[in-house]
Amino acid sequence: MSRLEQFVRDHREDFDGEEPDNKIWEKIRMEMTPQKKKQGVLVRLGRAGWAAAAAAAVLVAVGSVWYFTSRTPAAAPSVVIRQIPDTTPAVATTGGSEIKPAATVDSSKTVNQPTIASIRPKEKNESPAKVEQVENSMDEEMYHYARLVEIKQTQLKAIEKDEPLLYRQFAADVNKLDSVYHSLQSQLPKNPNREQLLEAMLQNLQLQMGLLNHQLDIIKQINHSKKTAYEEAHKTA
Amino acid sequence: MYNTSLRIVNHTGDAEDVMQEAFTDAFRSLEDFHYKSTFGAWLKRIVINKSINQLRKRKMDLIDIEKTNIGNVAEEDGPNEEELQLKIEDIKKAVALLPNGYRTVLTLYLFEGYDQEEVAEILGVSHATVRTQYMRAKKKLLQYIKLGVL
Numbered sequence: 001m002s003r004l005e006q007f008v009r010d011h012r013e014d015f016d017g018e019e020p021d022n023k024i025w026e027k028i029r030m031e032m033t034p035q036k037k038k039q040g041v042l043v044r045l046g047r048a049g050w051a052a053a054a055a056a057a058v059l060v061a062v063g064s065v066w067y068f069t070s071r072t073p074a075a076a077p078s079v080v081i082r083q084i085p086d087t088t089p090a091v092a093t094t095g096g097s098e099i100k101p102a103a104t105v106d107s108s109k110t111v112n113q114p115t116i117a118s119i120r121p122k123e124k125n126e127s128p129a130k131v132e133q134v135e136n137s138m139d140e141e142m143y144h145y146a147r148l149v150e151i152k153q154t155q156l157k158a159i160e161k162d163e164p165l166l167y168r169q170f171a172a173d174v175n176k177l178d179s180v181y182h183s184l185q186s187q188l189p190k191n192p193n194r195e196q197l198l199e200a201m202l203q204n205l206q207l208q209m210g211l212l213n214h215q216l217d218i219i220k221q222i223n224h225s226k227k228t229a230y231e232e233a234h235k236t237a
Numbered sequence: 238m239y240n241t242s243l244r245i246v247n248h249t250g251d252a253e254d255v256m257q258e259a260f261t262d263a264f265r266s267l268e269d270f271h272y273k274s275t276f277g278a279w280l281k282r283i284v285i286n287k288s289i290n291q292l293r294k295r296k297m298d299l300i301d302i303e304k305t306n307i308g309n310v311a312e313e314d315g316p317n318e319e320e321l322q323l324k325i326e327d328i329k330k331a332v333a334l335l336p337n338g339y340r341t342v343l344t345l346y347l348f349e350g351y352d353q354e355e356v357a358e359i360l361g362v363s364h365a366t367v368r369t370q371y372m373r374a375k376k377k378l379l380q381y382i383k384l385g386v387l
């Protein structure tokens with residue numbers, strides 16, 4: 001390394017004494033401000049509008065539920081009606097709470113599958129003469145579902161004593177859906193699009209039933225594990 | 238950064254423009270910074286590239302300078318490096334007097350600490366070019382210093 005290079009290396013800091021004009025930082029800041037402004041707006045929205053954002057999110061959620069329930073027609077009608085007589089007696093006659101969920105879970109599964117197949121015939125039935133027929137069948141269907149939901153709710157109530165906390169949580173979940181159902185019901189007289197609304201209600205009931213089935217399954221599992229635990233404890237004792 | 242740019246473009250106004258451009262560009266393309274190097278090194282590269290572009294904008298091409306300076310420097314013997322009394326201010330002035338091409342090469346190698354391969358890559362020239370350019374630049378610099386001191 002030559003002397004010059006060594007010298008520069010030793011005094012490297014001293015060669016950087018020049019300072020740019022202060023206005024260039026101002027210029028840089030000016031150029032960056034458009035972006036900063038954007039960020040500011042974002043932050044402000046974030047802070048002031050948390051509630052609004054939450055409300056919007058809820059609206060979107062409810063809206064999408066509404067959209068999808070109204071879009072995917074409760075196309076099950078013909079199929080569901082056929083299914084329900086099968087399942088309702090099963091629920092009604094088999095007294096044991098352990099067997100019911102299993103039977104109804106099956107029914108709900110089979111209900112879901114044929115929906116796709118039955119969409120097409122329904123779409124063809126758009127002629128006004130058949131609308132009332134569709135409505136009637138829907139009413140019938142709705143009645144069945146409402147009954148199923150009722151039965152399941154009483155089943156669920158049976159666990160209130162044993163698992164009050166769990167029951168409260170389950171009930172809260174069901175009540176959420178139920179309140180939506182009732183609001184739909186209250187809209188029914190005013191709403192011109194009766195069929196869509198009925199379909200939404202039906203979908204809601206189906207959801208309620210699915211939820212109840214699931215909850216009953218959980219309870220069944222809990223009971224089962226309790227039972228085995230008890231038995232094992234008994235054995236060891 | 239400003240000193241780096243200033244040494245290359247040799248013009249305070251241009252150096253300030255380069256700084257401004259480099260900083261705003263850097264902040265806009267922050268997502269292109271992949272932590273392959275330190276942020277400082279990354280930013281410095283941007284500053285250097287902008288500075289070189291600025292120089293080229295002024296139509297003082299590296300090759301032109303090489304051509305115009307080959308004769309007079311190569312023939313002369315450089316002053317004896319060991320005899321010179323080096324002063325920071327003298328070196329600064331002498332660097333500023335160097336032609337753009339020499340100054341760029343010398344600045345990158347001597348002050349910014351890039352090795353000759355890196356300088357060649359930055360300038361888009363061969364390693365051999367950098368080496369000869371640097372030797373000539375250094376010789377010329379020492380001449381200036383000698384003249385300044387005397």
